Amino acid sequence: MRLILASASPRRLELLARLGIVPDAVVPAEIDETPRKGELPVPYAERLAAEKAAASAEVGAVVLAADTVVAAGRRILPKTETEGEARAALSLLSGRRHRVHSAVTAIDPAGRARHRVSTSVVAFKRLSEEELAAYLASGEWRGKAGGYAIQGRAEALVRSLAGSHSGVMGLPLYETRALLRAAGWPLG
Numbered sequence: 001m002r003l004i005l006a007s008a009s010p011r012r013l014e015l016l017a018r019l020g021i022v023p024d025a026v027v028p029a030e031i032d033e034t035p036r037k038g039e040l041p042v043p044y045a046e047r048l049a050a051e052k053a054a055a056s057a058e059v060g061a062v063v064l065a066a067d068t069v070v071a072a073g074r075r076i077l078p079k080t081e082t083e084g085e086a087r088a089a090l091s092l093l094s095g096r097r098h099r100v101h102s103a104v105t106a107i108d109p110a111g112r113a114r115h116r117v118s119t120s121v122v123a124f125k126r127l128s129e130e131e132l133a134a135y136l137a138s139g140e141w142r143g144k145a146g147g148y149a150i151q152g153r154a155e156a157l158v159r160s161l162a163g164s165h166s167g168v169m170g171l172p173l174y175e176t177r178a179l180l181r182a183a184g185w186p187l188g
Contacts, residue, residue: 001109003185006065008057011151015171016064021180026068029055029065041071045103046115053105053113062183063107068170070146071099080147083136089147090135095126098146102167106179107108114179118172122150127157 003021005012009026016023029052035044045067052065070077072092080086102118105158125142127135135154140149148154150161181187 001184002058002061003180004056004058004061004063004129006052006063009170011149011169012066013172015166015169015173016176018150018166018175019173019180021185021187023064024061027056029053031055033053033067035076039076040074040116041069041076041099042101042103042119045069045101046105046117049103050113050115053107057107057109057111059111060109062109062180062185063104064104064176064180066102066104066171066176068100068102068167071101072096077146078142079145080141083141086136086144086147087132087140088130090124090127090141093124093148094132095124097121097123100146100163100168100173102164102170102175104172104175104179106176106183109182112183114182116172116175116179118164118167118175120161120164120165120168122161122168123159124157125159131157166182 002024004027031051038039047152048067100120107113140152
């Protein structure tokens with residue numbers, strides 16, 4: 001039995017390694033990640049994880065896909081590609097709580113899809129202009145949902161976290177382990 005990870009994220013590979021798992025193949029799914037009109041953060045994360053898994057499905061293999069969404073209320077924050085986007089996202093998150101929804105989908109060898117979502121509440125300290133400028137200068141925000149990576153420098157800006165640290169990183173290990181076991185993947 002093969003395990004396919006439908007993600008190009010090096011963090012997801014690192015997190016799977018914490019479970020002692022090395023996928024047989026990494027097949028990033030090319031899907032449209034544009035939120036639909038009126039789509040809320042949790043259904044959006046669930047839809048993307050399911051679409052990524054379906055796009056990388058292979059008969060007889062276990063396919064694992066995930067998507068992580070940073071949400072300020074009902075607002076879905078983008079994966080920041082420019083410094084301006086990162087500044088706007090981090091300014092919005094400064095001094096307040098937000099939610100990080102990590103959806104995971106596993107498709108078993110028979111083609112049955114199972115889904116789980118981990119929701120964490122993250123509170124940032126109020127960021128001074130100097131802290132914001134230093135974080136932006138690090139470049140760590142590039143391509144990150146909400147403009148930050150909790151496993152990097154941003155961890156020092158987090159006042160509190162209620163939920164799954166691995167989920168905020170991009171792959172909630174508790175939910176992932178449960179889905180892989182249900183899909184028949186051998187875990188200790």
